[in-house]
Amino acid sequence: MAERYKNYIGGRWIEAKSGRTFENRNPANRRDLIGLFPASGAEDVDAAVSAAKNAFAGWRLLPAPKRGEILFRVGDLLRKRKEEIARAMTREMGKILKETRGDVQEGIDTAFYAAGEGRRLFGETTPSELPDKFAMSVRLPLGVCALITPWNFPVAIPTWKLFPALLCGNTVVLKPAEDTPHSAVKLFEILEESGAPPGVANLVHGSGEIAGASLVRHPDVTLVSFTGSTAVGREIAAVCGQSLKRVALEMGGKNAQIVMEDADLRLALEGVLWGAFGTTGQRCTATSRLILHRDIRKELTEMLVARAEKIKIGDGMDETVEMGPLINEAARKKVHGYVQIGKDEGARLVAGGTIYEEGEWVHGYFYRPTIFDQVGPKMRIAQEEIFGPVLSIIEIKSFEEAVEALNATPYGLSSSIYTRDVARAFRAMRDIEAGITYVNGPTIGAEVHLPFGGVKETGNGHREAGTTVYDIFTEWKSIYIDFSGKLQKAQIDSVE
Numbered sequence: 475m476a477e478r479y480k481n482y483i484g485g486r487w488i489e490a491k492s493g494r495t496f497e498n499r500n501p502a503n504r505r506d507l508i509g510l511f512p513a514s515g516a517e518d519v520d521a522a523v524s525a526a527k528n529a530f531a532g533w534r535l536l537p538a539p540k541r542g543e544i545l546f547r548v549g550d551l552l553r554k555r556k557e558e559i560a561r562a563m564t565r566e567m568g569k570i571l572k573e574t575r576g577d578v579q580e581g582i583d584t585a586f587y588a589a590g591e592g593r594r595l596f597g598e599t600t601p602s603e604l605p606d607k608f609a610m611s612v613r614l615p616l617g618v619c620a621l622i623t624p625w626n627f628p629v630a631i632p633t634w635k636l637f638p639a640l641l642c643g644n645t646v647v648l649k650p651a652e653d654t655p656h657s658a659v660k661l662f663e664i665l666e667e668s669g670a671p672p673g674v675a676n677l678v679h680g681s682g683e684i685a686g687a688s689l690v691r692h693p694d695v696t697l698v699s700f701t702g703s704t705a706v707g708r709e710i711a712a713v714c715g716q717s718l719k720r721v722a723l724e725m726g727g728k729n730a731q732i733v734m735e736d737a738d739l740r741l742a743l744e745g746v747l748w749g750a751f752g753t754t755g756q757r758c759t760a761t762s763r764l765i766l767h768r769d770i771r772k773e774l775t776e777m778l779v780a781r782a783e784k785i786k787i788g789d790g791m792d793e794t795v796e797m798g799p800l801i802n803e804a805a806r807k808k809v810h811g812y813v814q815i816g817k818d819e820g821a822r823l824v825a826g827g828t829i830y831e832e833g834e835w836v837h838g839y840f841y842r843p844t845i846f847d848q849v850g851p852k853m854r855i856a857q858e859e860i861f862g863p864v865l866s867i868i869e870i871k872s873f874e875e876a877v878e879a880l881n882a883t884p885y886g887l888s889s890s891i892y893t894r895d896v897a898r899a900f901r902a903m904r905d906i907e908a909g910i911t912y913v914n915g916p917t918i919g920a921e922v923h924l925p926f927g928g929v930k931e932t933g934n935g936h937r938e939a940g941t942t943v944y945d946i947f948t949e950w951k952s953i954y955i956d957f958s959g960k961l962q963k964a965q966i967d968s969v970e
């Protein structure tokens with residue numbers, strides 16, 4: 475009998491009211507059934523939002539340092555259960571253990587950062603233009619926040635939203651991706667154990683179309699924070715535009731690594747291997763374009779192809795495996811479809827390009843590390859997000875051309891340049907259109923205490939992580955205290 479997992483609403487584990495469930499299977503071996511999870515409907519979302527709304531009344535008044543103490547406990551518990559959660563995550567979504575441990579670590583880092591923020595959460599004080607008058611600004615919570623998260627970072631991304639939201643005094647309803655409900659259950663077991671009051675954090679499983687959509691439309695939700703595709707983000711933004719909910723979006727990427735002719739090629743090679751094929755290319759920050767100066771293109775491409783072909787593919791539970799499966803069959807079809815598009819567009823396939831189904835791997839969604847050479851910057855494989863282990867090599871003749879090629883997509887999340895020329899590095903930091911730029915490092919590897927997010931169609935102007943996430947989850951209030959004992963008129967009495 476498959477284990478039946480539940481929603482977490484108002485401090486209780488409960489099934490969907492309809493009793494309906496969906497299956498969660500291991501992408502490395504689809505015969506391995508992890509469990510059944512509630513296929514929640516609008517009525518379950520309603521119960522979760524009302525639990526969050528009720529809990530908000532008390533939670534917002536608990537001093538922020540006390541809310542922070544709960545998050546310190548959450549961080550401790552995550553640390554204690556890191557290995558267990560990493561293993562469950564690898565089984566559930568396929569990335570290798572080293573990376574799922576990193577995913578949990580990102581949650582631990584976020585917990586401690588948010589917890590410390592409980593004793594900061596700074597506002598400002600500033601002189602008033604009038605005598606005997608005091609002026610300051612403070613941050614206040616918004617209310618019930620809806621958090622909708624993807625499967626590629628099943629602990630890290632929910633924590634980026636959950637912990638700052640809670641620290642600021644909001645209450646939340648999380649709707650995790652259907653491919654990774656188990657990791658979300660683990661996270662909520664920890665929240666329960668940490669002593670967070672019932673109703674402050676609620677978990678509702680189910681599909682985006684039903685559970686996600688009813689959450690976004692719910693009138694008692696004041697903010698929606700979403701990480702996922704640009705197509706879905708646009709739909710969410712449209713709904714929130716009508717209802718005037720605050721909406722923070724983190725969406726697609728088409729990140730590029732530039733390698734100039736003066737770069738350390740050995741370093742650039744390690745960077746692109748990790749950036750393009752880490753997490754099987756399924757990161758918003760993954761390197762999907764490699765922009766090479768013509769003087770080093772041949773040499774670096776040969777080095778890269780030789781290494782890519784040696785990448786060990788298999789079940790991420792095996793510590794010697796370097797690349798796990800794609801998340802599901804639809805993802806594999808999409809990746810394979812783009813390989814065909816690349817060939818049709820006239821790019822030259824120099825590595826991979828085929829499904830990997832040797833031996834026992836026939837039961838998983840594996841794909842070979844794939845490299846296209848001679849890609850034009852406007853080809854679809856250079857423009858559209860593939861979300862798989864497919865890398866497109868674009869040749870350029872100058873630094874200016876490299877930056878122009880890098881900027882020539884609708885996205886702007888992460889970027890990277892390998893060069894030994896400090897002037898070029900600084901020009902790249904200024905001229906690349908992206909939320910993140912790495913110098914002599916790959917496009918992946920963001921740390922939780924710096925702003926995370928992108929420009930153009932990657933985002934809508936907000937930044938998670940860093941100090942900036944506290945702007946997403948708070949309302950500013952300006953406060954004036956007049957202790958002059960008389961009516962003082964700003965802009966009028968203050969003018970000579």
Ligand code: UN1
Binds near residue numbers: 756758759918920921
């Ligand atoms: C994502 O790709 O969805 O910088 C998030 C990184 C990770 C976070 C990635 N720390 O790749």
